[in-house]
Amino acid sequence: MQSKLLSAAAMALALMGGQGVVPDKAHAQARPPVASSAAVELSATQRAAVLSAIRQAVRSSYVFPDRAPAILARLDAAQTSGRYDVSSPNELAGLISGDLRDASQDGHVYLEYAPDRFAAASAGADATQALSEIDAAAARRDNHGLSALEILPGNVRYLKIDAFHWVSDETGRAYDDAMRFLKGGDAVIIDLRGNGGGASEAVQYLVSHFLRAGTLEITFLKAGQEPVQTRALDNLPAGRLTGTPLYVLIDQASASAAESFAYDVQQFKLGRLVGANTAGAANNNDFFPIAPGFMLSLSVGRPVHAVSGGNWEGVGVAPDTPTSSVQALDAAQAEALRALLSTTTSDAAKTDYAWALTAVEARLNPPMVDAALLQSAPGAYRNYVVTMQDGALVVARPGHPLWPAPRKLQALTADGLFAVEGLDVLRIGFKDGALQLWWKDEPAPRIIPKT
The missing domain is CATH 2.40.128 (Lipocalin)
Incomplete structure (x- = not known):
């Protein structure tokens, strides 16, 4: 899950390339390494500087210092073996990311080549605004991560969320429209398959529609800072969806903030999870700029859930109905239709549900x-x-x-x-x-x- 409350200004670290914690808004998007079309070749000196900066960041900022020796040893061995002797920044980022994740067993520890974000993060006092503008542009282009709305047979309303973007005074309105659409359904399916995470503000806004106002959701712990709590919001223009059967689709690629919502659904007993076990990435991360154009993600804190007193780091969130990612939507729709059939007293509704269920079951079991x-x-x-x-x-x-x-x-x-x-x-x-x-x-x- 993304970092809660990143610092407002870059923390000065005496590292080559001017590395510092990204002065980003709360919860920068969790991204895998991003390819760049620019033809850039790294020199041996630059590669060595990248590795030196990563080592110092791990020593000074990684939330689990007991794991640092294994990470550093992995980097040293790979460098000595010549594993990192590549000129492509994207290839180097991929190699280092694999080693960082294997050594740390932490899904929020990775390196990406992102020259635009590196430039914004290195902009001094203007860094926060520059990064916010990059994130906001991406969110608007992706409709804030809300990629599909559909009425499935049987009036089961479906929402696909590809990522949890958050832009103040904008993303909430996109969710308001989606929630109004979902409220008209006899049951609701929210699809988080392949959702790699994002902003906890978006998760808080979404889950508030299924919780009583003021309900404590998660407490974020970060070394040297006061705990930060998130609670279900009072003001929801679309109103709450409590009472509507809820099904959430998850798979191995559901990570971070996506897992946070799934975990909320499970812990608060808001609905049922359908699909496969999630990635198991719960920690809060900050981004550190690494010259000449990289961004290093490191875990710097952890969430504590109000119900369990723990989180899903390393274990993921288990589905209530295990099935393949490919069949998850049909499996959830079948569950919803069977439940609706068992409770409705309307003959017209029974006909509608049964008609739809026949087709779904045929897809599940041809x-x-x-x-x-x-x-x-x-x-x-x-x-x-x-x-x-x-x-x-x-x-x-x-x-x-x-x-x-x-x-x-x-x-x-x-x-x-x-x-x-x-x-x-x-x-x-x-x-x-x-x-x-x-x-x-x-x-x-x-x-x-x-x-």
Whole structure:
């Protein structure tokens, strides 16, 4: 998780290249090494200076001094072996990052080549503003990390969050719009798969919609500073979403701030986690500029959760429903639909949920349709024509203006019920030599014999 309250001015460190802690806003984005298109070649002298600066930063600032000897020994051995004898800054950053992470077992310890951020962090008194402008531009371009909103069948509302950006007086409004959209759902799915983290302010804003105002969330501990607490906010323009079933998708690439939200959901029992165990990166990190264009991330503190009294560092957050990252969305939607079916008293809602659930379950467990049925299905059924094309059944309505081309049939059940491509309100079955038209709003099928 990102650092809480970075210092307002660069801390002067007597290191080659003017290294200092990044005078960034609270919670600079947690980024993996970023490639640069600039053709820059490093000299042996520059590489040695980079390693010297990293060593001194580890000795002076790393939150776990007992791990420093292993890190330093790994860097020394790699340098002596010639492992770092490369001219590409991005390649060097990747090699050093791998060694730093292996030696520290800390996901927030890495090196990135980021000349723009290095220049901003080295801008003296203007560094805070320069870095904020870079982060704000990235946040706006990414819609503050909110990349997708969708109404899934059964009125399950879906939100994809790729990163937890935070720009004061801007990001909150983007979340307000998303929360208003989610409030209209019978259940909510928030997708954090592949989300590498970001700003705790964004996590605090998001989780506040599911907690009572004033609820203590996390306390951030950093050596030499007073503990800093975050609590559920009072003022939420979109209102709270308490009472709406919540499902959160996670995987091995969900890290840092993404894990913080997942951990909140688990510890406060706000909903269910679906997917795979997360990365296990809980520590708070600061960034240190390293000449001639690198940024070093080091853990400088740790979060303590209000419920567990601990955090997820090194172990990650375990899902309530383990499944592959690829199937997590379908698994969560299936869970949501089954739960809604078990509680609703509305016949219309039951029909809607059951209709949607059939399709989701077919994606999770594709049925095997009897070969004899597939062989007997092709033919003419009044104004419908079923054929076999490329091993799949397709249905056409010759001459129909709204059905200009054949539509593929996708098996939903082993006994011969099929979804119609691009037409969710209709399903087709085959029984006793006849075609069955199952319309969503009709309780029984229309039977059309083969002609």
